Structures are given as C-alpha cells and as structure tokens.
Amino acid sequence: MPIIRVALPVPIPQLFDYTAEDALESDVGRCVRVPFGRGEKSGLIVGLPDAAEVDAARLKPVLHIQREVPPLPDDWLALVGFVARYYHAPLGEVVALALPPGLRRADGVSADDTDPLLEVAPAGRQVMADARRDSKALALLRECEEAGVSPLRRSVIRALPSGAAVGDAFRRGWLQLTVGNVPRHHATGRPELTDEQATVIDQVLNAAPGFRPWLLQGVTGSGKTEVYLRLAEAMLAAGKQVLMLVPEIALTPQLEHRVAQRFPAANVISLHSALAEGARSRGFVQALSGHADIVLGTRLSVFAPLPRLGIILVDEEHDASYKQQEGVRYSARDVAVWRARQRGLPVVLGSATPSLETWQHARAERYGLLSLSRRAVASSLPKVRGVDTRRLKLDEGLSPALQAAIGERLERGEQSLVFLNRRGYAPVLSCPACGWISRCPHCSANLVVHLADRRLRCHHCGCDGPIPHACPSCGNQDIQPFGRGTQRIEARLIELFPQARVLRVDRDAARTRAQWEALLDTIAAGEADILVGTQMMAKGHDFPKLTLVGVIGADASLHAADFRAPERLFQQLMQVGGRAGRGALPGEVVIQTEYPGHPLFQHLARHDFDAFARMALDERKVASFPPFSYQAMLRADAPVLKDAVEFLQHARRLGEASAAAGLRLFDPVPMRLTRLARRERAQLLVEADERGLLQGFLLQWMKLLYAQRTSRELRWQIDVDPLDV
Numbered sequence: 086m087p088i089i090r091v092a093l094p095v096p097i098p099q100l101f102d103y104t105a106e107d108a109l110e111s112d113v114g115r116c117v118r119v120p121f122g123r124g125e126k127s128g129l130i131v132g133l134p135d136a137a138e139v140d141a142a143r144l145k146p147v148l149h150i151q152r153e154v155p156p157l158p159d160d161w162l163a164l165v166g167f168v169a170r171y172y173h174a175p176l177g178e179v180v181a182l183a184l185p186p187g188l189r190r191a192d193g194v195s196a197d198d199t200d201p202l203l204e205v206a207p208a209g210r211q212v213m214a215d216a217r218r219d220s221k222a223l224a225l226l227r228e229c230e231e232a233g234v235s236p237l238r239r240s241v242i243r244a245l246p247s248g249a250a251v252g253d254a255f256r257r258g259w260l261q262l263t264v265g266n267v268p269r270h271h272a273t274g275r276p277e278l279t280d281e282q283a284t285v286i287d288q289v290l291n292a293a294p295g296f297r298p299w300l301l302q303g304v305t306g307s308g309k310t311e312v313y314l315r316l317a318e319a320m321l322a323a324g325k326q327v328l329m330l331v332p333e334i335a336l337t338p339q340l341e342h343r344v345a346q347r348f349p350a351a352n353v354i355s356l357h358s359a360l361a362e363g364a365r366s367r368g369f370v371q372a373l374s375g376h377a378d379i380v381l382g383t384r385l386s387v388f389a390p391l392p393r394l395g396i397i398l399v400d401e402e403h404d405a406s407y408k409q410q411e412g413v414r415y416s417a418r419d420v421a422v423w424r425a426r427q428r429g430l431p432v433v434l435g436s437a438t439p440s441l442e443t444w445q446h447a448r449a450e451r452y453g454l455l456s457l458s459r460r461a462v463a464s465s466l467p468k469v470r471g472v473d474t475r476r477l478k479l480d481e482g483l484s485p486a487l488q489a490a491i492g493e494r495l496e497r498g499e500q501s502l503v504f505l506n507r508r509g510y511a512p513v514l515s516c517p518a519c520g521w522i523s524r525c526p527h528c529s530a531n532l533v534v535h536l537a538d539r540r541l542r543c544h545h546c547g548c549d550g551p552i553p554h555a556c557p558s559c560g561n562q563d564i565q566p567f568g569r570g571t572q573r574i575e576a577r578l579i580e581l582f583p584q585a586r587v588l589r590v591d592r593d594a595a596r597t598r599a600q601w602e603a604l605l606d607t608i609a610a611g612e613a614d615i616l617v618g619t620q621m622m623a624k625g626h627d628f629p630k631l632t633l634v635g636v637i638g639a640d641a642s643l644h645a646a647d648f649r650a651p652e653r654l655f656q657q658l659m660q661v662g663g664r665a666g667r668g669a670l671p672g673e674v675v676i677q678t679e680y681p682g683h684p685l686f687q688h689l690a691r692h693d694f695d696a697f698a699r700m701a702l703d704e705r706k707v708a709s710f711p712p713f714s715y716q717a718m719l720r721a722d723a724p725v726l727k728d729a730v731e732f733l734q735h736a737r738r739l740g741e742a743s744a745a746a747g748l749r750l751f752d753p754v755p756m757r758l759t760r761l762a763r764r765e766r767a768q769l770l771v772e773a774d775e776r777g778l779l780q781g782f783l784l785q786w787m788k789l790l791y792a793q794r795t796s797r798e799l800r801w802q803i804d805v806d807p808l809d810v
C-alpha cells in the first residue's frame with residue numbers, strides 16, 4: 086500500500102507517514118486530512134516514501150486527499166522548504182502559514198473567477214445610438230465606453246460613477262460576458278513618464294534575463310508606484326504574472342484600486358489576512374492555476390504560487406511589518422529575494438528610505454541601484470525646519486511656531502498633519518498625592534488613558550477597564566493623565582482652531598477597513614483641515630493639499646536602546662515628512678526637538694538619506710552589528726522569569742560546545758518588555774561573522790533544543806535575523 090509523507094502543523098520538526106490506497110506521485114503537493122491523536126489534522130503531502138520511518142503496520146490511513154485543486158508545484162514546496170530551513174521552523178507550520186486555512190482543511194474550494202470580464206453588447210450599442218431613453222444603466226454604458234478599454238472586469242465597472250447599475254445593464258442584455266482570450270495588459274490612464282522613471286524602467290527591462298535584485302531608491306513622491314505599474318504592464322504583455330508586496334493591509338485599498346483601474350482587463354487578486362476565508366482560498370487557487378495576473382498583498386502573499394511569475398515588486402521594502410513577529414518569523418522581503426533567485430527573475434525593492442541591509446547591498450553592487458532623485462509632480466522636496474523646544478513654552482506639546490504654521494495653512498485652505506506616534510489620550514494616569522500610576526496587571530507596561538471611550542487600556546495585551554474616578558490606592562479624586570497621545574492633541578487643536586475640521590487618524594479611529602477607507606476618502610476630498618495621526622499616516626499616502634507636517638514627541642526615540650532605533654526614526658520622519666507638498670503646492674516639515682543639532686535631524690533637513698545611512702553603517706561597523714554580523718535570538722517565556730532565564734542558560738551551555746570561532750553566544754537577559762500578558766520573557770542573542778556560520782550552528786543547536794524536555798509552562802522560539810534586539 087502506498088505511503089504518503091505529510092507535513093502537519095505541529096510545533097516539532099517532524100513529518101508524519103500515513104497509508105493511502107490510491108496515492109500517486111502526482112499527489113505530492115496536495116492537501117490532506119489525516120487522523121492525528123484523538124482528532125484529525127490537515128496538512129500537505131510532501132513525498133511518497135518507499136518505506137515508512139515507523140513500523141508500516143502501525144500507519145493509519147489518510148482520511149481525504151484534496152484533488153479538486155491542482156497540487157502545489159515543486160518550486161512552491163522548495164520555497165516553504167527553504168523558509169523552514171532558514172528560519173528553523175517546522176515545515177508543517179510553514180505550510181500552515183503559507184496556505185489559506187480553507188484550502189489546508191482540504192474543504193471544497195471554488196476556483197471560479199468571481200470577477201468576470203464584461204463588454205458592451207450589441208443591444209447596448211443600439212440603445213446608446215438611440216439615446217432617447219435615459220437611465221442609470223445607459224449612463225453606465227457610456228462610462229464603460231469612455232474608459233477606452235474593453236472588456237472590463239465587473240469590479241472595475243462597479244467602481245465607475247454609475248457602477249451600481251451593472252446588474253441592471255447586464256440583465257437587460259446591454260452588457261455581456263466576454264468570451265475568448267483577451268489581452269490582459271491593456272492599460273488606461275497612464276501618465277507621461279518622467280525622464281528618471283523612463284530610465285529606471287529601461288534599466289530593469291533591458292537587463293540580461295535571470296535573477297537580478299534591484300533597489301529602487303526614490304525620494305518621497307518620486308512616483309515609484311508608476312514604475313511598478315509600468316514594469317507590471319511589461320510583464321502582463323509578455324504573458325507573465327506579477328507579485329506585488331505592500332507592507333500593510335491599510336495600504337492595500339488605494340493601491341488595489343489603482344492597479345485595477347490601470348489594468349481593467351487583468352485579473353488582480355489581493356491576498357491578506359483580513360480577507361474572508363473563501364476569498365483568500367479562491368485568490369490563492371487562481372494564482373496557483375495561473376488565472377491571476379497580478380497578486381497584490383501583504384507579507385503572506387509572498388507564498389502565492391505563481392506558475393507564470395515574471396517579476397516581484399516589494400514596496401516600502403524597509404517596513405518592519407514584512408517581518409512576521411510571531412510563529413514562523415520570516416521576512417517576506419528576504420523570502421521574496423530568495424524566490425526571485427530560485428525562479429531566475431528580477432525583484433525590485435522600492436523605498437525612499439531603504440533598510441540599511443538593502444542599501445548596503447546596493448552600495449556593494451550586489452543589488453542594482455535604480456534612483457529617482459526628484460519628485461514626479463512637485464517641483465521640490467518639502468522644506469524641513471527644526472523648532473528648538475528647550476526654552477519654549479509648549480501648549481499641550483504644540484510650539485507657537487507649529488501653531489502659526491497650522492494657522493497659515495488654514496487660511497490658505499491647505500491641510501496640515503500633526504504626527505505623534507502614540508495613540509490614546511495620555512500614556513498613563515497618575516495620582517499626584519501618592520504616586521500611584523496605572524500599571525497593566527499583566528504586563529510590564531502602563532495602561533493608556535483613552536478618554537474618547539473612557540477606558541484605561543493596555544496596548545500590549547489589550548486588557549482594559551473603566552477610568553477610575555479616584556485613585557485606587559489613596560482615594561484622591563484629583564488623578565491626572567500624564568503625557569500626551571493623539572486624542573489629547575486632537576482635543577487641544579479643536580480648542581485652538583475652532584473653525585477647523587480636525588480629524589484623528591490612528592488605529593482607534595480606524596478599527597475596521599471600512600472606517601479606514603472612509604477616513605482616507607474624507608482627507609482626499611479635502612473635508613479635513615488638520616489631521617492628527619500616528620505612523621498609519623506616515624506611509625505611502627498621497628494627498629495633494631497636505632502641505633504641512635508637524636512632528637512632535639520624536640525625541641523619545643533618539644535615546645532608545647535598540648541599535649535599529651535611529652534607522653527607524655529617520656525612516657519614519659523622512660516618510661511622514663514626505664507626505665507634505667506632493668502636489669502643486671510647496672510643502673514644509675516642522676520638527677519639534679530638544680536636540681536640533683543632532684546629526685540625524687541635520688541629514689533629515691537636507692533630505693540626505695545616503696549621508697544618514699553612511700553614518701549609521703559606520704556606527705554599526707564599529708559595534709559589529711548587522712549587516713556586519715548575523716544574528717538570531719532565542720526567546721523563552723514562562724509564568725516566572727527564573728524559568729525562562731534558566732532554560733536559556735541551559736540552551737547556552739548546550740550551544741557552547743559546538744560554537745566555532747566567529748560565533749558568539751551572549752548572556753540571557755530579560756526582554757525590555759519583560760512581562761507580557763502574564764508571561765515573563767527573556768532572550769539570548771547569538772551572533773556570527775558569517776551567515777553560513779550562524780546557520781550551521783543553528784542547525785545543530787535546534788536539534789538539541791527540540792530534544793530537550795521542558796516544563797509545559799515554558800515556551801521558546803528562535804528568531805533568525807531579528808528586528809528587535
């Protein structure tokens with residue numbers, strides 16, 4: 086009886102064998118349901134071994150092999166295999182992460198194209214010619230004609246001004262389904278390229294075929310998106326698929342819309358974790374079957390199977406959200422580069438503020454450099470001005486200079502953004518009489534005051550409760566919120582500028598995708614004058630009337646302990662500042678700081694990312710931090726800190742025996758946020774001079790660690806190339 090080897094989502098690096106009467110070699114790469122313990126699990130067939138690893142008589146039969154969808158191809162299995170090896174994660178867990186849950190459960194999955202191509206039917210043309218009748222459906226036909234391309238996806242038609250009438254027009258036979266092959270690359274609404282854009286596009290398209298990583302370093306507003314779209318167009322025209330990664334779901338709606346508008350006949354699939362299960366499975370199967378033309382998504386879409394893949398585009402490649410921070414801690418950007426190498430394709434990593442790792446690759450000419458030094462529309466980058474707050478009296482954190490600048494914008498009917506990367510009203514509630522402060526009972530963190538809904542909330546574990554009326558410790562009724570968050574700034578701005586429409590944009594104001602889209606629409610329509618926002622507002626947005634960005638509270642990050650903190654701060658400030666003056670109106674950035682002479686701010690004022698990168702890399706070289714060394718972090722957590730630390734000390738001793746020269750195992754230390762959701766956390770850093778050295782060590786070490794018996798209460802994980810150290 087044939088034996089199948091299955092990767093199952095279990096926290097140990099082991100594969101499991103089952104029997105399957107009718108299994109064939111062609112079932113490798115198919116999803117299965119199998120009995121496991123007292124229940125059942127879903128997994129993936131990764132091989133048909135000749136013999137089982139255990140006594141064949143004890144193997145259980147498989148329950149179901151999912152044969153309605155094509156098996157995942159070899160290159161996909163190699164991809165998840167690489168991720169499992171490189172990040173030292175069980176293959177079954179990588180598979181579980183990479184596959185949509187519905188597909189993995191081996192449920193029936195519909196691969197239907199739910200977004201058909203439609204075109205104006207002869208009957209529709211007839212009514213347009215008569216044009217005596219007037220109706221919404223008729224208006225829609227005209228809009229379809231004006232789009233200049235036919236056929237169009239139903240979703241694209243629905244987004245037209247009279248789009249709601251699409252069903253009506255179809256029922257009347259005025260629109261019809263398009264049959265036969267349609268060129269997918271037809272583009273609408275293309276602007277004339279700038280010279281720089283044209284040059285970089287030529288560089289990519291005229292490069293020798295094969296693997297080629299590129300850094301597209303383009304200043305904010307330089308039109309990197311247009312470069313992606315043109316590259317995508319060239320790929321579609323060549324019959325290839327495009328994978329486009331964006332850092333956050335929050336950025337997908339506008340981009341999705343833009344891509345769909347640009348290529349109205351293409352099958353554009355978006356993949357992210359917020360999709361309904363059915364939609365995610367369907368999108369994945371469309372990618373797998375080759376029906377999808379463009380897959381657009383967040384980090385997990387790097388696992389979309391794409392048989393006709395032509396190019397991978399990674400927008401905002403520096404963004405930390407490409408790195409998964411739990412479970413399998415992969416970096417989608419790095420996996421994208423590996424994938425491009427595997428498939429022999431170009432990969433374009435774009436950013437105005439590249440990660441120092443990528444920047445260094447480009448400088449060492451391992452990556453090609455594509456640069457856009459000028460903005461596409463605006464004539465210049467915004468003017469950056471530091472406001473020295475050392476001797477200033479601030480009004481709820483707002484300097485007179487910033488208030489005046491906002492006032493000017495209001496008079497001119499332009500928009501301002503006050504950036505503060507801290508949501509809530511105040512970061513803590515405190516009692517001036519006895520010194521009580523609002524601590525989270527489960528974390529080593531403070532509870533944040535949310536005045537808008539009168540709650541104290543932990544931003545780490547999510548626990549919350551009402552704001553007390555008096556100090557829980559001494560009964561004092563005069564307890565005070567201490568420090569500032571976006572809600573407090575919002576409240577003060579409303580008082581200072583009663584005539585202005587103040588809009589707060591943070592995770593509390595945009596809890597759902599619909600709320601987020603509504604906020605963006607409000608801003609784009611010019612129905613807000615002053616925005617108060619967190620990093621949600623810093624990324625990728627393009628609002629032509631936004632001409633002023635004020636930054637408050639940035640100093641806190643200047644002294645953070647993490648060696649990546651300056652890089653992150655610089656990126657964040659350059660990105661948020663880059664939202665100003667992107668259209669015809671000139672922009673200005675006002676940065677309030679007590680350290681106006683700090684080199685970071687100096688480089689920022691000159692928009693000199695390269696100077697900043699050189700400085701930061703010099704510092705890292707001296708300290709031998711990445712990219713001049715390679716790191717992995719072993720983390721452990723338990724209800725008591727001692728247990729976590731002792732496990733790490735034990736792990737360290739296990740590792741020391743096999744640690745070669747050039748590999749360093751540090752002392753276990755408590756994590757900065759030691760207690761999180763009632764668990765105490767510690768970490769152990771491993772550092773090596775060479776990547777190969779680190780990987781070789783981890784391979785041996787992980788085997789030893791997986792073989793350890795630990796108490797049920799203890800959990801541990803390995804994080805390769807950790808971002809937070």
Ligand SMILES: Nc1ncnc2c1ncn2[C@@H]1O[C@H](COP(=O)(O)OP(=O)(O)OP(=O)(O)O)[C@@H](O)[C@H]1O
Nearest residue numbers: 276277278279305306307308309310311437461625
């Ligand atoms: N060739 C062009 N002609 C006219 N407008 C253009 C052209 N290229 C880009 N634009 C416009 O310039 C603006 C900035 O482009 P885009 O948002 O792509 O910048 P970006 O490089 O992604 O910037 P950021 O890094 O700040 O997100 C957009 O409004 C875009 O429509």
Ligand SMILES: [Zn+2]
Nearest residue numbers: 525528543546
């Ligand atoms: Zn908490």
